[in-house]
Amino acid sequence: MPAMKYPPIGDYALISDCHCSALVSRYGSVDWCCMPCVDDDACFGRLLDWDKGGFCLVAPTAPDVTSTRQYVDGSMILETVFSTPQGEVRVTDFFAMDDKSPENPPLDLVRLIDGISGDVEMRIEVTPRFDYGEIIPRMKSHPSGTFTAIGSNQGLIIHSDIPLDVVAHRDLCGTFRIRAGERVRLAVQFEFPEKITPEVTAQAINPDNLDRHLESTRRWWTNWSSRMRSSFQLDEHTVRSTIVLKALTFEPTGAIVAASTTSLPEWIGGGRNWDYRFSWVRDSVFTIRALQELGYATEADKFHRFIQRCSAGSADQLQIMYGVDGNRRLTEVELDWLEGYRQSRPVRIGNGAAKQTQLDIYGELLEMAWEWHRNGHETDPDYLDFLVSVIDTVCRRWSEPDYGIWEVRGNPVHYVHSKAMCWAAINRGIQLAEDTGFDAPLAHWMQIRDDIREAIESRGYDRERGVFLQAFDSSELDAALLMLPRVGFVAYDDPRMLRTVDAICGELDRDGLLLRYRGPDGLKGPEGMFLPCTFWLVSCLARQGRKAEARTYYDRAIACSNELGLFSEEYDTASNQMLGNFPQGLTHVSQIMAWLALAEN
Structure with missing residues (x-):
């Protein structure tokens, strides 16, 4: 089963530690990986250029191979079983997590290869390419048995239980046989180049720790997913979707990214290719609401604080999306050296829509605050001040055209959905003020709310x-x-x-x-x-x-x-x-x- 060039998007699986993310194909290849954060430069990226992007492959060498895969229950640990005429092998892929310190994971991409039956020949290839394929790092072996790949401001420390060969100072490869009951380990650890010293490479990755990482990662995910609560029986899709939403969060800040990738096309060969590795206010509020419905309040609290911090507590400084660390400057750049997924150009990083006016986000913030209050949580006085500034901004700006929920790249328009969300922002503000008693210009707010409704019903409705x-x-x-x-x-x-x-x-x-x-x-x-x-x-x-x-x-x-x-x-x-x-x-x-x-x- 040789890896086909540009497999269908559905052939990939996500793994995540709520910091890094990677996509693993059904062929056993990590074709997309961003470390140490989901919105950092890719170190494996042939998803966007098959020849230049880099990858990390663990797969049987035989041509006649089939594979099945599943997530370990309640987790983002991926198991792929390869079946060959010679036997079966299971590859377990995950980002290591410390269940005692989830905000400081080891930043290890771990691949465990277990023989299930027979005697199967396997191949490992590690071909890192930094800065989205523009930099080919220098690969070096060390006496400790580890390898390092260093270039620009990125570095990887690589460990394998089996000998690997350095090819042209660029890549690693090796072939081995595995029998039932045997385990081979491969780990790729991110580290900044200035911290990669002989002492670090000698002690960086302990093979015994990799087995313990599997158990601590399993505990972290199952502890989180076991807290899922609902009045209704949840189907398997809803359970998996909930875990995926958690996998798209950035644990240190509470930011929630829209997706783990950039520039996968909305039409093959087309140019609608955008970077989604950022935290949209709107999408994040949707996520928070769903997680709250299923019993997760901590994520909502962290996102409240993330948005308040990013906007410096002022609606005038609020923008529609942020980097996972709160970065506001998400300049859109085209990477012209990449051919794109199935020749879908351009490949973009950053997102120019960050500076658009999208009036609906104000309504989403007030919806989130209302849900938080309705569920019995106290709203911090500073956050109330922020919400008042949001409503005052809506009162001033609701009559402006905007780019809307779809982030059109043409001229701004008076979108009905945006206007209705402005109405919702003021309406929820009024309800909050009436419920909590905080000081607010209710008569003024009510008048503007009624003006918005009248405008929608007269100009946004086909009688x-x-x-x-x-x-x-x-x-x-x-x-x-x-x-x-x-x-x-x-x-x-x-x-x-x-x-x-x-x-x-x-x-x-x-x-x-x-x-x-x-x-x-x-x-x-x-x-x-x-x-x-x-x-x-x-x-x-x-x-x-x-x-x-x-x-x-x-x-x-x-x-x-x-x-x-x-x-x-x-x-x-x-x-x-x-x-x-x-x-x-x-x-x-x-x-x-x-x-x-x-x-x-």
Whole structure:
């Protein structure tokens, strides 16, 4: 089973320690890995250039190999079983975690190879490429039996139980045989070059510790996932989605990334290729709400503090996304030396949308604060001051056009969803003030809230068709309208919402999945079906009492996951392949909320 060039996106599995992340193919190759943080430069990146990007392979040498894989229950530990005519081998992949100090993991990518039956020839290849393939590090062997790869500001310390050969000072490779009951270990540890000394290389990786790392990592994940609580029976997809959302968090700060990758295309060969390794306020709030529904309050508290810190406690300094460490400067750069996944150029790092005006994030922040309060938690006075500044900003800016939830690259528009979220921000602020008694200009807020509603109902509603519209004075529909009832702007069973849902199904449905919208957005080329939108539709239909229709759409969207339960952002119904960055947090959180809506109704 030689690794095919650019496997389908669904052929990959995520591993994570809530700091680093990597994608492992069903062929046993780590083709994407960012260390020491998920938004750092890739050290293995042939996902975006097969020849230049680098990889770490552990696989049988035989051509006639099949593989099956699964996650260890309740964890992000991946097990892949390779079956050959000569026998079976299990490869266990994970990032080591210290269950006693989760904010300071060892930064070890560990690969354990166990013989199950027979006598199988295996091959190891370690081909690091730093700075997204631009730097070929120098590989060096050390008397301790370890190897180091150093270049620019990155360094790796590599250990293997079996001898490996250094090839042209660049790569490592080796072949060995493994029998039932035997174990071979491979570990790749990140370290900054200035800290890689002879003493460090001599003691860096203790083989016995790698076995203990497996147990401590298993304990950490199972302890976390065992705290999952729900009034309803959770299906396996919901359990896996919840664990994936945790895997997309950055433990030290509480930031939550949208996905673990950059530039996986929304259409093969197209240019809609974006860096999603940052923490969007909107997507993070969605995630926090889902985690709170399932019993996880700590993540919400950490994200509250993350956003307050990043914005310096002022709505005027708030932006729509941040780096996992709170970095505001996410300058978008095209890496012209990379060919992109299946020749989908350009490859981008950073994201220019960070500086866009997206008015809906204000509503999401107030929704998060309201949920926190409604669940019995006290709101810090400093955070209340921050929320007041958010509402005051909404009162000043709600009438401006913006770039909306879809981050269009054309001109700003008066999006109905954005306006409704401005309404929601003020409405939740009023409710918080009335509940907690903090000082607020309630009469002024109520007047602005009513002005926003009047504007939406007069300019964002088609009276002839009886449906809400994508934007003021437009005729187009938008799947984001499915979220209007979520914030109370309109009831799920309001006749206007019933007609809007029917119209969206009629105009945006393609083979049982939804497009985001149909109109121009300032970008060239097509895109796939947007999976979160289909799950939003499920939530709407379920709460409208249309459970059979909801279940049909739910089953169709669930079928777009891979066998591990992982979702991308979009889907190509013609080729039945995933599109976009992977795994996509917004899809997973939308799946969770759709399942809860089905269970509740």
